[in-house]
Amino acid sequence: MSSMSPPGAAEEIRSDSGRGPGPQSHAETDDVPWSRLDLRVVWVNLFGLLVSLVPTVVARVFFGVDADSGSFGLWPALIISSIGVTGTVLGLNRWWKTWYRITDDRVELITGRVVRTYRYVPRERIRTVETGARLRHRIARLRILEVGSGEKGSAFKLDAIQADEAERLRRELMGAHAEEDEGTDGPEPIAVLRRHWILYNATSMWAAAIGALLLFSAFWTFQVFAVDLRDVFRGLWDWDALGTLGSVLVGGLCLHLIGTVFLTIGFFKDRWGFRLERVRTDDGTVLRTREGLLRTREVNREDRRLRGMSVSQPLLGRWMGTTETEVVSTGLAAWTPGTDPPSIVLPKTSGKEARRVAGLILQDGICPLEAPLTPHPRAALYRRFGWAAVVSVIAAAAVKAWPVEEHWMTVVAVASPLFFLLAAIAYRSLGHTRVGPYVVTRWGLWSRTTVALQTRAVAGWRFRQSLAQRLFGLMSVGVLTAAGARHYKAPDMAVGDAPWFAGQTTPELLADFLVEDTTHRSAKREMRK
């Protein structure tokens, strides 16, 4: 907000400079003023406090809830309110003790008044700048700015600053978007939201679990007003007439429906106005996504850090081709609480759409994700059958050992062939190849992932062999990299193929460690023992 110097900040910085990157002095940057978060954060928080008190007041005054009512008395309402109060106090505290500034070579953040922490990110290390806003921020014209520097989480978060200020910082840190300066509408977007994508995003095998979670939180919400949902549901239906199995089926179906409705609402809330486009900036191009109805989000991913792409398909969505599309980049946070990781560039779509977008993103016309893959040896299938057999035997033994009803044995007998089917599916998803500058691998049962990684991004290899794999003549390969998930795998390759594949990909790296095995077939090479 206002530009002022935090009391004692300058001295603190000097005493901190020992941890800085080197001898350069702060003299020339000391006159850059420090900024604070926007004062409106305080008003937003105070408003939040009032809202959080509403349940308690309503429960007490209108419903006459007191310590003796319901199963839990006034406690649920009190807990909700105290969470609200804590949040408000933390927000106020954050505004009170945060300063930031951008100098020529770094972004600096100071938090704390008594115990002061100083944090800086060199500007050339900044990989992503993300702006977001919840509804309450948008009403107050505030934005949350997150700066990523290639660590696992976000390096730096300003919660919250004025929308104009956030835009100014984004431009300053990431370079202005060329088309905005020219005042044109910008390039043709790579993808925009299509209504029918809802089919791919709202169908989930976890919908019932989501529904259960929702009911669970609804249960506690109603406890605030001393209404017990358990009694309500008991009265809804003649459960006894349905029997156990019928009740489970009907209940499960209801939960699934509730979960699906929730997913549908969530999809439109998060993805409204979704737009993926490639934008020119001062230093190169970025892939930019913009989306969100109440809570907006904009993510910029630099093209020069792009190292490949990955697509994954959930097992139960495969019949309709549900596909999730991600970029493999260095310096993108792998995990962000509460939202999709920034590597996801597209909501779940059809495989065809995912392939089209991947082609437009990679731009080299190679389409590595569509390359035919080399299947893995039959032994990999037998090893998976082995696991299926082990699981079946353990399940049968467990049913035998525990005093449960007889029909559980029937369940196990029915499930066993299913395990073998899953084993076969898992085997069929295995594959690997090399196309042009890419190494491609595919694996996974519940979610089948195909990754195309540029060979220049390969930063090491890991080969693993368990006792069983030694028996079957198999070896698992791990491709190590600084990009994306840091580690991609090609499980259960033939022992002779694994080092050969790696050696083909990075010849100069493995040459010293491969030995020609002349006792077997001539092409076979082994890792040196």
Add this chain to the structure above:
Amino acid sequence: MFWVVAVGSAPTVIVMPLSRYLVHRWEFTDKAAYSLTGWLVREWRIAPVSRIQGVNTVRGPLQRLFGLATLRVTTASEEGTVVVPGVDADIATEAARALTEITWSTPGDAT
């Protein structure tokens, strides 16, 4: 009960150290750091010198008693850390120094 414990732990007490001693290998060249470790699960790891971010030696109390050290070569990928346990302390120090020197003289951005 004593015999159950004794027989049960025999593999880890006798077979594990022996087989680990026989299996474990490591080598640092001017191109890469390489290690082979494991007992039931064998693992080969290779990290190119141009991607190495750090080389350090770690010595626990037991290792200090036997004059040993563990070499750790870290890269941008956590799973790619080349770990060499139980190396003679002097050799480990020397290897770490030599590898650090090679790393410094090799161009690369460590990512």
